[in-house]
Amino acid sequence: MTRTVCVVSVSRADRAMAAVVGPALDEAGVSAWAMVVDDPLGPDSLIEDHGVRTRRIPAHMDGDGPADPGRRMGALTAAFAEVLADELPDMVVLTGDRYETLAAAGAASLAGVVIAHLHGGELTLGAMDDAFRHAITKLAHLHFPATESAAARLVRMGEEDWRITLAGAPGLDLLMSAPPMPRVDFFSALNITDPGDFILATWHPETLTADGGAAGLEALLKALSDAARPVLFTGVNSDPGGAGQAAYIRRWAEEQTSVHLIPSLGALYAPALAHAAVMAGNSSSGIIEAAAFALPVVNVGDRQKGRDRGANVVDAPADPAAVRQALSRALDPAFRASLTAMINPYGDGRAGPRIAARLAAEPIDARLRQKSFPEERPS
Incomplete structure (x- = not known):
């Protein structure tokens, strides 16, 4: 039976990641589709333009008061859960650090779906996204950090080496x-x-x-x-x-x-x-x-x-x-x-195939699903 993977996009900031990873998964023999939160700034079709089947979710943007992000997060969690129950993917791919992404991670975790996380291990100390990113890391089963220092930080957070694949930033694939x-x-x-x-x-x-x-x-x-x-x-x-x-x-x-x-x-x-x-x-x-x-x-x-x-x-x-x-x-x-020969620490623009190859080949078994902390690992 063909493995199915859902690539989640919660805003225009991660559309390019989904537009890259979806087709790369198809090329690796995996059936990929996207779950996309509508952009409150207006319609966009970047993911569909790259041939990825898409299920859309309303943005649930009802206000800008102190309680509204929490209400939105709850509404999105319920919406993600409904689509996941309908589609029953084997894995979901989540990008980054937004509270909407944490809602998707919670829905996937409760549904027993394996979570792959892109751009984990990074720091943005001036935004609440920093905590959301680390929370998603602890829910995720596979990690695709974009930089070497982010990969090292994931290990310090207690993630096992074998779960981590240094991929680079998939958003660069489209740009480059x-x-x-x-x-x-x-x-x-x-x-x-x-x-x-x-x-x-x-x-x-x-x-x-x-x-x-x-x-x-x-x-x-x-x-x-x-x-x-x-x-x-x-x-x-x-x-x-x-x-x-x-x-x-x-x-x-x-x-x-x-x-x-x-x-x-x-x-x-x-x-x-x-x-x-x-x-x-x-x-x-x-x-x-x-x-x-x-x-x-x-x-x-x-x-x-x-x-x-x-x-x-x-x-x-x-x-x-x-x-x-x-x-x-x-x-x-x-x-x-002076920047002519500069090196981008976020990679070479070939992250998509690296991510897809790991997601296509990784056995979905008890070893993948059951996470441990360093002191609990067998010697």
Whole structure:
């Protein structure tokens, strides 16, 4: 009987991972399908475009108050459980660290489904996602970390060596294999006039800082105003406080002369990274994907604190002067030139086949299902 594997995508941040791993599983002789939480920013079809059968779940976005994420997590847990009971997969593949992903992990664990976890062992000390990621690690049976230090951290967390496969970041597979898009075609697809050297900006709440990252956002926007360069600003995610910060960005953009708000770039994200002069904000894509293009990145605040980063990342605290200084360095042609031969710590863009090969071959038996702590392992 053919093994079936469900690849879960809870937001636009992990769509590329599912679009990579699904087809790689099919090529390895595994029947793959995707369980996808709808994007509150609008419809997207990246996973379906890569030939993966998809079951969609409503986003359950009902508000931005203190209780709403918990309500959403409960609703998503129930929705995941219903689909898993209907489809009965042998394994589920989960990516990263979001509370929606933890909901999927809980539903899969209670259903007795083997869990494979991508991007475990990383650190993002400024966000509650850090705790969610580690919780998913303890529920997971197989681990596919993206970096060597993340793999080592999983071992220190008590995970057995044989469960761990260093894979790299599967999101890079799509970016690095995509055909280049000429600059004129990129801006034509966005339906805007080429503004010249632009800054690609993305901001998400810092869910563990007292102000939710408001000081960092204000510092970023002040520095962007002072830089007086064109900005393409992508949408804020659905973390607590996201709606308020998105509104703050919209109000700021209305007072600027060359700022374009783009909720989601989707398939245009790779050419955006290729054509940008610099990336700024606090998104994980600035840490992981931007390095594939040797794109200078200004990372503001604590959201990505602790995560491995390449030589292209310039960190700045939540201070306008510090962000201005970091932008000045990132925009220096000499700094860009120094990145020509940089190595991306998140891999070579061939993670999908590594993950699929392990998932296709791994026996689903008592050894896989029954986890132990180091002191309990037989000598």
